[in-house]
Amino acid sequence: MAKRHTDPLGLHSALEDWMLPVLVAAMSFLAALTIAGALASTSLATQWRNNTAAALTIQVPQPAAPDAANNATRLAAVLRALQTMPGILNPQPLSTGAMNRLLAPWLGADAASLGLPLPAVITATWNGPGAGEAIAPALNAIAPGTLAQSGAQWAAHVTALTASLQTCAAAVLVIVALVGGALVALATRAGLAQRRDTIETIHGLGAQDSGIASLFASRATVLTATGAAAGALLALPVLLWLATLAAPLANPVPPPGAGGGLVNLPDALWAALPCLPLAAALIGWCSAQLTVRGWLRKLA
Amino acid sequence: MIKFDDVWLKYRHQERRPGALTRDVLRGISFQVPDGGFRWLTGPSGAGKTSLLKLIYLAEHPTQGRIDIMGTHAAKISRRDAALLRRRIGVVYQDFRLLPHLSAYDNVALPMRLARRNESQIQADVTEILRWVGLAGRLAALPDELSGGEQQRVAIARAVVGRPKLLVADEPTGNLDDEQAQRLMTLITALNRLGTTVVVATHNHALVNAYPAPRLEMAEGRLTAHG
Numbered sequence A: 001m002a003k004r005h006t007d008p009l010g011l012h013s014a015l016e017d018w019m020l021p022v023l024v025a026a027m028s029f030l031a032a033l034t035i036a037g038a039l040a041s042t043s044l045a046t047q048w049r050n051n052t053a054a055a056l057t058i059q060v061p062q063p064a065a066p067d068a069a070n071n072a073t074r075l076a077a078v079l080r081a082l083q084t085m086p087g088i089l090n091p092q093p094l095s096t097g098a099m100n101r102l103l104a105p106w107l108g109a110d111a112a113s114l115g116l117p118l119p120a121v122i123t124a125t126w127n128g129p130g131a132g133e134a135i136a137p138a139l140n141a142i143a144p145g146t147l148a149q150s151g152a153q154w155a156a157h158v159t160a161l162t163a164s165l166q167t168c169a170a171a172v173l174v175i176v177a178l179v180g181g182a183l184v185a186l187a188t189r190a191g192l193a194q195r196r197d198t199i200e201t202i203h204g205l206g207a208q209d210s211g212i213a214s215l216f217a218s219r220a221t222v223l224t225a226t227g228a229a230a231g232a233l234l235a236l237p238v239l240l241w242l243a244t245l246a247a248p249l250a251n252p253v254p255p256p257g258a259g260g261g262l263v264n265l266p267d268a269l270w271a272a273l274p275c276l277p278l279a280a281a282l283i284g285w286c287s288a289q290l291t292v293r294g295w296l297r298k299l300a
Numbered sequence B: 001m002i003k004f005d006d007v008w009l010k011y012r013h014q015e016r017r018p019g020a021l022t023r024d025v026l027r028g029i030s031f032q033v034p035d036g037g038f039r040w041l042t043g044p045s046g047a048g049k050t051s052l053l054k055l056i057y058l059a060e061h062p063t064q065g066r067i068d069i070m071g072t073h074a075a076k077i078s079r080r081d082a083a084l085l086r087r088r089i090g091v092v093y094q095d096f097r098l099l100p101h102l103s104a105y106d107n108v109a110l111p112m113r114l115a116r117r118n119e120s121q122i123q124a125d126v127t128e129i130l131r132w133v134g135l136a137g138r139l140a141a142l143p144d145e146l147s148g149g150e151q152q153r154v155a156i157a158r159a160v161v162g163r164p165k166l167l168v169a170d171e172p173t174g175n176l177d178d179e180q181a182q183r184l185m186t187l188i189t190a191l192n193r194l195g196t197t198v199v200v201a202t203h204n205h206a207l208v209n210a211y212p213a214p215r216l217e218m219a220e221g222r223l224t225a226h227g
Ligand SMILES: Nc1ncnc2c1ncn2[C@@H]1O[C@H](COP(=O)(O)OP(=O)(O)OP(=O)(O)O)[C@@H](O)[C@H]1O
Pocket: B011, B012, B013, B022, B025, B043, B044, B045, B046, B047, B048, B049, B050, B051, B052, B094
């Protein structure tokens, strides 16, 4: 008796109840994958962008010819200039072997033996302000025709791509939330229609709209939170598996043997997963409240 | 006090196109019942008795005209205040309207729980009133497990348990035997003597004759005799 009187609408014995948590679990599963995807693409893109934006490639045509001042070869003069230039870290001429490896797909195994007039390539890391191309005029004065290319443009593309991925992820989450809200509204409407007489009676006995709405809202909150928690838990093994696949791309590489699969998920994702049931509960509560209060307005 | 001033009522059609109204179910009804008054409401089936009671217990809004219940202009109150006003009105519905999931005890306790009375007072009052209507042994029974007359007595107990200022009963003796009907009338007249305003709709002429009181007589949506 004591338990039943808190549930005058018989909401606990409703048969259609299993539908809502199951559908919400599916939504939550989707949301978990979406959030994981967005976080992963963001962190990979950040790493890639930082590496690419800093990379500086300098091409010196006719590297063995004398430089403008006629003191050394053009390659040696450019290299020396780079070593003293502010903002340039670690300039390294590409060895012939490394060059051959780079060009092999286009020119065959031994590009040097073809006698092509290949430029020398120096790689460096740009640490100064602005774009690395700014050093090109100074190098040209030493060895005319020298080209400097930074990864800044590529980095811009990566940024744009990441931004669109994040927008898509946000759109998916908004749609999932709206569909979830609509599911709760439909389930609530079904529950209201089924109990129309009972609700009219309680209303007639002096129940406030807020009281009736909160009976439905608390039930919806429990069902959606349970469903969303189940969905997030089901997503966990999938996310761990994906994290294992993505691990080689991650930087810095975790030391071998460090931890099992669990540590592979980013902190942000660990923080986001528990938010799913909370968000679902909030959506369930709001949607049920609005639906019931709107429906009750039909009663005098 | 109940005061009707040229009240008209059409219902909204439930199934037909939305917004469509029925013909006039109540036509130009005017009357007053003073605080602590007692009225019989009589008339042939379909005359509009239940419709008039619905307006009194705030389950419908009049299409036209003004209704005052316990000094409150019914059209002017908020939904919140209307709910509070309903808690002071006891209603015995023609079709009982017990909650199917709740025991007889919990059905009767419901209005007191909605009014947030404390459980010890609820227990005392509910047990007492159910004993009064002869259901002391059926506290835990669900409505389905009760006879029509027993259900009606649970409905009566629910209507009076909160000692309402206004008691509205629609055909409350329909399923009762003569002895139970007498007992019910003893209960109602006792409440009335304690100050509760009472309106009882009935087809039971023997009962009306046994308890002489002013009559509101209806036919085809109009009040044909009054006082
Ligand atoms: N919800 C409703 N929607 C439309 N018409 C209704 C509704 N309720 C009652 N009516 C109509 O209003 C008229 C009066 O009905 P009401 O129930 O008030 O009569 P009554 O006097 O209580 O009858 P009875 O003695 O049979 O209980 C009837 O013609 C009925 O068809």
